[in-house]
Amino acid sequence: MKYFGxxxxxxxxxxxxxxxxxxxxxxxxxxxHTFETDNTDGNSLKGEASSAQVVPTVPVPPPVTHxxxxxxxxxxxxxxxxxxxxxxRDRIISLIDSxxxxxxxxxxxxxxxxxxxxxxxxxxxAYGSYQKxxxxxxxxxxxxxxxxxxxxxRISTLQDSYMTKKEPSxxxxxxxxxxxxxxxxxxxxxxxxxxxxxxYTILMAKEAYSVGFDEINFDYIRYPSDGNIKDINxxxxxxxxxxxxxxxxxxxxxxxxxxxxxxxxxxxxFGLTTTEKTDMGIGQVIEDxxxxxxxxxxxxxxxxxxTGFGNYKIPAEHPYEVINTTMKSAITRSIALGFTxxxxxxxxxxxxxxxxxxxxxxxxxxxKAQMKGAKDAGIDSWMLWDPSNKYTPSALLSTTDVNYxxxxxxxx
Numbered sequence: 001m002k003y004f005g006x007x008x009x010x011x012x013x014x015x016x017x018x019x020x021x022x023x024x025x026x027x028x029x030x031x032x033h034t035f036e037t038d039n040t041d042g043n044s045l046k047g048e049a050s051s052a053q054v055v056p057t058v059p060v061p062p063p064v065t066h067x068x069x070x071x072x073x074x075x076x077x078x079x080x081x082x083x084x085x086x087x088x089r090d091r092i093i094s095l096i097d098s099x100x101x102x103x104x105x106x107x108x109x110x111x112x113x114x115x116x117x118x119x120x121x122x123x124x125x126a127y128g129s130y131q132k133x134x135x136x137x138x139x140x141x142x143x144x145x146x147x148x149x150x151x152x153x154r155i156s157t158l159q160d161s162y163m164t165k166k167e168p169s170x171x172x173x174x175x176x177x178x179x180x181x182x183x184x185x186x187x188x189x190x191x192x193x194x195x196x197x198x199x200y201t202i203l204m205a206k207e208a209y210s211v212g213f214d215e216i217n218f219d220y221i222r223y224p225s226d227g228n229i230k231d232i233n234x235x236x237x238x239x240x241x242x243x244x245x246x247x248x249x250x251x252x253x254x255x256x257x258x259x260x261x262x263x264x265x266x267x268x269x270f271g272l273t274t275t276e277k278t279d280m281g282i283g284q285v286i287e288d289x290x291x292x293x294x295x296x297x298x299x300x301x302x303x304x305x306x307t308g309f310g311n312y313k314i315p316a317e318h319p320y321e322v323i324n325t326t327m328k329s330a331i332t333r334s335i336a337l338g339f340t341x342x343x344x345x346x347x348x349x350x351x352x353x354x355x356x357x358x359x360x361x362x363x364x365x366x367x368k369a370q371m372k373g374a375k376d377a378g379i380d381s382w383m384l385w386d387p388s389n390k391y392t393p394s395a396l397l398s399t400t401d402v403n404y405x406x407x408x409x410x411x412x
Contacts, residue, residue: 064138064212067150069264069294073345073381074396075103075152080116082389083107084134092389096149099396103150105217105383106134108208110154111187113162121207127200129162141212152266152383153213157190157201157253159220164188170197172224175233183227189220192249192283193235202256205263215264216257217297221289222246222270222282229281246283250292266295266345271305274298274326274333286330290337297383300326301349302370306356316360323348323373331378345381346374350391367395 076095082088083106095101109115115130117137124130134140144151164171164180165188171180172189182188190197205216223242224232234242250267257263273286289296302322305315310325312318323346331341348370352362360366367384374382384391 113160242283247288271300327377
């Protein structure tokens, strides 16, 4: 007690100074006494006999939250660079706050192969396949959830230039020399039949959900569509086809992601999968995807349809007809498998591009025509794509318009 009387208040004063004059909760021991401070009362102190040591209590971070999938998803895509930069990100959030939008699609991994934020899973971390494009991913998802924004994480699944270089055995290779195959843009693809690719993708999806993404969206779940396709070694077993390989990949991927927790999933498909019966050489057949994901997202950008589709010389000039036709076909094929129109959630176009030899400037009217085409087919959910992340506010209903529409619907 003599030691206690001599030194106790020196220790208390030092603790107060170090804590900025405010008592934190501490459990510590002086001499033969244990003392406990309580941050609810700067003078509260309790004690019992023990040996000398200081044991601060480590604050527990708040748990990660999730939002249920909205009945009508209205989303815009943003890159990780946009999501990680305050000015462009805030511009997008302001657009969501002021319009019918309620969801956002953010890159978890793009075609470079880099994950957009620092990962914690030791296996993922060991690959070194991440960049801090988004500094604090949990802070971002928490902020979006506070605004009731549904967060969809996009993974460029098989198109991956980083891992095909780091792990060449994971890559789709050339028949000619066994080297890594690349498309006309110099991009490479991972092999869907490689178990390491499957495991890597599942780990990434689960990690993303653990930091606050509400849904995992798988893009580039296909074989390459351009470049020297004839030189690809598909590693097809006897009697196997590309579509069979992709169907197996769909099934294993979705089951692996959902194991232990029912994480919502969606899959991006070529727009033509809605009307085509073959796999078009890329392994995608809509009937193979529908049962294996919660939502199917055909990329039905009118500018990407070639002359002759729907008997139109320039399909991009007929957005209503392109979307309406493709969505009706997708719904019919979904219903034939025992599902509903709710399974289909298309990607719509909010960008202008010269494709198939024609350039069509996409105006607010053309963007809205796509939405109407989907609505008239029986589909209320959609996602907007613009690679530059600059969307057209006048193509969207304002929050006032949405409230009026909902109120009118309730009266009927």
